[in-house]
Amino acid sequence: MSADFLYLVEVILNGLMAGVMYSLVALGFVLIFKASGIFNYAQGVMALFAALTLVGIQTGQVPFAHLINAIFGTNVHHFGWQVPTVLAIALTVGVMVLFAIIVERYILHHLVNQEPIILFMATIGLAYFMEGFGDIMWGSQIKTMDVGLPSGGSLWLEEYTQGWAAEGERYYGMYLDKLDMVASLVAIVLVVSLTIFSQYTTTGRALRAVADDHQAALSVGISLRTIWVIVWSIAGFVALVAGIMWGAKSGVQFSLSLIALKALPVLMLGGFTSIPGAIIGGLIIGVGEKLFEYAIGPLIGGATENWFAYVLALMFLVFRPQGLFGEKIIERV
Amino acid sequence: MTEPLQKMEAASKLLELKNIDLSFGGVKAISNISFDVMEGEVRAIIGPNGAGKSSMLNVINGFYHPQQGEIWFDGKQRRSMKPYQIAYQGISRTFQNIALFKGMSVLDNIMTGRFTHMRKNMLWQALWKGPAEQEEIENREFVEDIIDFLEIQAIRKTPVGRLPYGLQKRVELGRALAAQPKMLLLDEPMAGMNVEEKEDMCRFILDVNDTFGTTIVLIEHDMGVVMDIADRVVVLDYGRKIGDGTPDVVRNDQTVIDAYLGVSH
Amino acid sequence: MFYRESGDFKKTYQKDSQTFPIKFDRMRYYFVLAVAFLVIPMFLTDYMANAVMIPFLVWAIAALGLNILVGYTGQLSLGTGGFMAVGAYATYKLMTAFPGMDMVTVILLSGLITAFVGAMFGLPSLRIKGFYLAVATLASQFFLVWLLNKVPWFYNNSASGQISAPEREMFGVIITGPHATPVAAYLFCLVFAVALAWLARNLTRGRLGRSWMAIRDMDIAAEIIGVNPLMAKLSAFAVSSFFIGIAGSLFFSVYLGAAEVTEAFGITVSFAVLFMIIIGGLGSIFGSFVGAAFMVLMPVLLKNVLVGGMGWPTDLAAHFEYIIVGGLIIIFLIVEPHGLAQMARVLKEKLRLWPFPH
Structure with missing residues (x-):
């Protein structure tokens, strides 16, 4: 095999794994959209907030330290203890559930029956609110996420593939990030468990019922409010997983919330209502942009990753507005 | 019921549908239906739910494009057209579920109906003073006549969302009338109304037909109303035509009675 | 007893459809104009002009533009930043390529160029709606910014990748460049803001405006009335982009003086303008101004109170700004989806009937 070909394979593999990362965020969107018809722009910020909270709890940060210091002139920052990773994750999940309850009670509850576009804008407001809130609670400096995930290139793979190139060519083996591989595994586990949950549990069935028809679901005694809290909690959990992966990859920082924007074209490709769509859309975008x-890229100045996904999705949409796997939009007169 | 018959003989065909076939995917909504509408008549389409009545209206005003068949309007065969082009030909309609512009006032809703009659381009409108304002006022006068006709003067500046159902239906009729259509399609104009509102609506429909000579095609479930105001009736069932003629003829047609009352097997 | 329409009979349709049917409103409107043109310039400090008045006017123009698209036509757009960038770069290219061209022409041409680009990016709106369209407009945002950043021709190969406005004068007074007088710059923007608001009012009250609103409220019904959806949407995109392009042009030439596309016209700009029209009021010209005023004044106030008054660090105040903006958006959408303008309208209604409740 020629080195060029191997390099191409490497690009594709890396694209697939980048795609998995997008899919992780897109997944959260799909869950909420399916259950409540809300396009939750705040999903990316939820990932950031979850990651911030996890790191904050783990390293024993004092919440709102910055604010307390500004008001009382004190200088608190850490409690001085370390919380074990598993406990910290459990606590963060608790925070995300609390968040879901608050969102349901103070926002969604008041916006029932509003137009989708109003709800969408409300989630943009929510995103801004959480961004400011997260920064005030945990500080805005870049943090490193250390939950014991492997990182760096896989030496084993590099050595193993080194011999694949044709004789005489300079080839140092394939570079794949171990973290990306773990993320792919996690994504697979997540999707499988979500599918099992929604297909085989009573709550899952209730979720699907609500997704189909709110009123019909209400009429058979499903509590919409409970379902929404559950869905937002699950979406919060998915956001936490995405936050961990992205945080471990590039540090927990503001730009994390922008990955939400990258998830949008993924959704347009995969359709807003399809979990497999979110995964495959993510993979297509990941591979496509790489x-x-x-x-x-080199011919037109590079950095095409900034817009490629959007333009691809745009062109795709013009020909297939419901996405690859979305339900066909039938307009009735 | 001899008078309408005479009226028809003198008039020409305004609309003629020939062998219309319409299907969605594999489902046939309309199969091989032909009928005509005379100029100036009130033509009713009746039939049980799912008979293809609304689909028929949607074919006439261009939302659906039949797979087969010809549509003749005003003496010419009509090519496949978009609904907004059909509006320019002089067909307007109302909907079964009210389709008003919720964010606009009654006046603006009916003014929107004048769209096809206003010509001034964007630059004139941007300037406003002069031709655009002139045109606006001329059309406003026309709209005020319709408002008088429908007796809704008091609510002309009210946002339509705030109006009760019956009045909304009336505003929708007003918007359709504002276009000065040759032919008016009414999809269940009296659905969900009480007796008084129905009587009002019947009166408006007949008045429109009388005063402006507008041809009317309507779908209605209330047989009493249909038999009273329609000149001729088409009966559909399962996408087929099973009856056509004056109310009296249709009322005594055995196939129609079977379709409505069911046949004992 | 001053806010009355009784006794003020409208005898013609022309009178009946005027912008301010109540005499008090009409007088107040002329009063505000007089203050803006005559009084404010006398007391305008450099700080007030550069931190408050000029940005307010520029953002008000952008908000007007976006309101035409989102508020009147119902097409959600997140591409405002990209379109403002087009306006800014068009101005830069025109100013450097034709040094003799006067500023009004430059700005109007920039608006027209942006209108054309906007219409191009509006084409998909015929096929896609709602969120899908919002995401599609993100494509225009990122693509335009990338394009303006990557093609050196747009910034005349300058090493820093920045564009900076050369000095231009109107009636012998410098209005752009580092030596511009704030009062002249303010008046220049004011003329544009007032003229464009008048234009927006005219366009939205007539046939075109009604076709936009018809598309917004119920596109199917609009079509049976004779509105061609493509034409209505494209014209909305074009007019909206014309306004936004002019805003971008003024933002760059009069307000910033120098700009770098990724910093000045990023996605945050798109959201900021969207917030202005939500807070001010969707589908309201007055609301566009109120929303812009709010979004300009709030950070200034917060900074003065929190940083100046309470001695907090600036970054903390900035975080509070996020919380407040986000919180307000949610509150507005819950309490009054039609924004501050609707609140003013309700207040007027009450005032009209005062002292009786009904």
Whole structure:
């Protein structure tokens, strides 16, 4: 095999794994959209907030330290203890559930029956609110996420593939990030368990019922409010997983919330209502933008990753507005 | 019921549908239906739920494009058109579920109906003073006549969302009338109304037909109303035409009675 | 007893459809204009002009533009930043390529260029709606910013990748560049803001405006009335982009003086303008101004109170700004989806009937 070909394979594999990361965020969108018809723009910020909270709890930060110091002139920052990773994750999940309850009670509850576009804008407001809130609670400096995930390239793979290139070519083996591989595994586990949950449990059935028809679900005694809290909690959990992965990859920082924007074209490709769609859409975007940057990027100045996903999704939409796997939109007169 | 018959003989065909076939995917909504509408008549389409009545209206005003068949309007065969082009030909309609512009006042809703009659381009409108304002006022006068006709003067500046159902239906009729259509399609104009509102609506429909000579095609479930105001009736069932003629003829048609009352097997 | 319409009979349709049917409103409107043109310039300090008045006017124009698209036509757009960038870069290219061209022409042409670009990016709106369209407009945001950043021709190959406005004068007074007088710059923006608001009012009250609102409220019913959805949407995109392009043009040439596309016209700009029209009021011209005023004044106030008054660090105040903006958006959507303008309208209604409740 030629080194060029192997390099291409590497680009594709890396694209697939980047795609998995997008899918993790897109997944949260799909869950909420399916159950409540709300396009939750805050999903990315939820990932950031979850990651901030996890790191904060783990390293024993004093919440709102910055604010307390500003008001009382004190200088508190850490409690001085370390919380074990598993406990910290459990506590963060608790925080996300609390968050879901608050969102339901103080926002969604008051916006029932509003137009989707109003709800969408409300989630933009929510995103801004959480961004400021997260920063005030945990501080805005970049933090490192250390939950014991492996990182760096896989040496084993590099050595193993080194011999694949044709004789005489300089090839140092394939570079794949171990973290990306773990993320892929986690994503697979997550999707499988979500599917099992929604297909085989009573709550899952109730979720699907609500997704189909709110009023019909209400009429058979399903509590919409409970379901929404559950859905937002699950979405919060998914956000935590995404936050951990992204945080471990590039540090817990503000730009994390922008990955939400990258998840949007993924959704447009995969459709807003399909979990497999979110995964496959993510993979297509991941591979597509890496390949485009690899093949065409150098010719037109690079950094095409900034817009490639959106333009691809845009062109795709014009021809298939419901996405790859979304339900067909039938307009009745 | 001899008078309408005479009226028809003198008039020409305004609309003629020939062998219309319409299906969605594999489901046939309309199969091989032909009927005509004379100029100036009130033509009713009746039939049980799911008979294809609304689909028929949607074919006439261009939302659905039949797979087969010809549509002749005003003496010419009509090519496949978009609904907004059909509006320019002089067909307007109301909907079964009210389709008003919720964010606009009654006046603006009916003014929107004048869309096809206003010509001034964007630059004139941007300037406003002069031709655009002139045109606006001329059309406003026309709209005020319709408002008088429908007796809704008091609510002309009210947002339509705040109006009760019966009045909304009336405003929707007003909007359709504002276009000065040759042919008016009414999809269940009296659905969900009480007796008094129905009587009002019947009166408006007949008045429109009389005063402006507008041809009317309506779908209605209330047989009493249909038999009273329609000149001729088409009966559909399962996407087929099973009867066509004056109310008296249709009322005594055995196939129609079977379709409505069911046949004992 | 001053806010009355009784006794003020409208005898013509022309009178009946005027912008301010109540005499008191009409007088107040002329009063505000007089203050803006005559009184404010006399007391305008550099700080007030640069931190408050000029940004307020520029953002008000952008908000007007976006309101035409989102508020009147119902097409959600997140591409405002990208379109403002087009306006800014068009101005830069025109100013450097034709040094003799006067500023009004430059700005109007920039608006027209942006209108064209906006209409291009509005084309998909015929096929896609709602969120899908919002995401599609994100494509225009990122693509335009990338394009303006990557093609050196747009910034005349300057090493820093920045564009900076050369000095231009109107009636012998410098209005752009580092030596511009704030009062002249303010008046220049004010003329544009007032003229464009008048234009927006005219366009939205007539046939075109009604076709936009018809598309917004119920596109199917609009079509049976004869509104061509493509034309209505494209014209909305074009007019909206014209306004936004002019805002971008003024933002760059009069307010910033120098700009770098990724910093000045990023996605945050798109959201900021969207927030202005939500807070001010969707589908309201007055609301566009109120929303812009709010979004400009709030950070200034917060900074003065929290940083100046209470001695907090600036970054903390900035975080509070996020919380307040986000919180307000949610509160507004819950309490009054039609924004501050609707609140003013309700207040007027009450005032009209005062002292009786009904």
